[in-house]
Amino acid sequence: MNNSNKNNNSKIPNKNISLKQSFSFAFKGLIYIYKMERNFRIQSIVGITVLIVSLFCNLSTIEFIFLLFTVMLVLVMETLNTVVEKLLDFIHPIYNSTIKTIKDISAALVLITSVFAVVIGIIIFGRALFNLHPKYGIIIAIIFLLILNLLGALYKTDD
Numbered sequence: 001m002n003n004s005n006k007n008n009n010s011k012i013p014n015k016n017i018s019l020k021q022s023f024s025f026a027f028k029g030l031i032y033i034y035k036m037e038r039n040f041r042i043q044s045i046v047g048i049t050v051l052i053v054s055l056f057c058n059l060s061t062i063e064f065i066f067l068l069f070t071v072m073l074v075l076v077m078e079t080l081n082t083v084v085e086k087l088l089d090f091i092h093p094i095y096n097s098t099i100k101t102i103k104d105i106s107a108a109l110v111l112i113t114s115v116f117a118v119v120i121g122i123i124i125f126g127r128a129l130f131n132l133h134p135k136y137g138i139i140i141a142i143i144f145l146l147i148l149n150l151l152g153a154l155y156k157t158d159d
Contacts, residue, residue, distance in 0.1 A: 047071035057128040070117045077113040
């Protein structure tokens with residue numbers, strides 16, 4: 001074996017890390033995203049509020065599951081968006097229109113998920129707190145999709 005191979009192998013991360021180290025890395029990532037990403041902090045506070053309010057409502061198990069899933073999904077998408085942005089900034093630190101488009105699409109993940117979360121919240125809390133029919137949540141989803149299609153038609157490109 002030559003020395004160059006040996007040096008390259010020493011840069012490969014150890015795949016035999018302990019479970020404790022794995023959790024340590026994950027918590028460092030959570031702390032980083034919480035400290036550095038304002039939107040993550042806002043979304044986590046909204047999520048906490050939603051889950052606390054849900055404790056005082058007469059919700060079914062499936063409604064609790066949908067709320068919990070939705071809150072976590074928004075946080076996951078915000079985290080994914082941050083990963084995409086950080087990775088692209090690292091790979092290509094100079095402004096590039098393609099990189100900007102990828103970042104915009106990544107941000108759209110969070111927007112779509114957040115609208116989904118609002119719709120789920122309206123459906124569940126609308127019924128539990130105001131005896132509203134689920135159709136009101138569906139109306140919000142329809143409005144969002146109509147706006148999306150309208151914007152798509154207005155800003156259609158010839159790619």
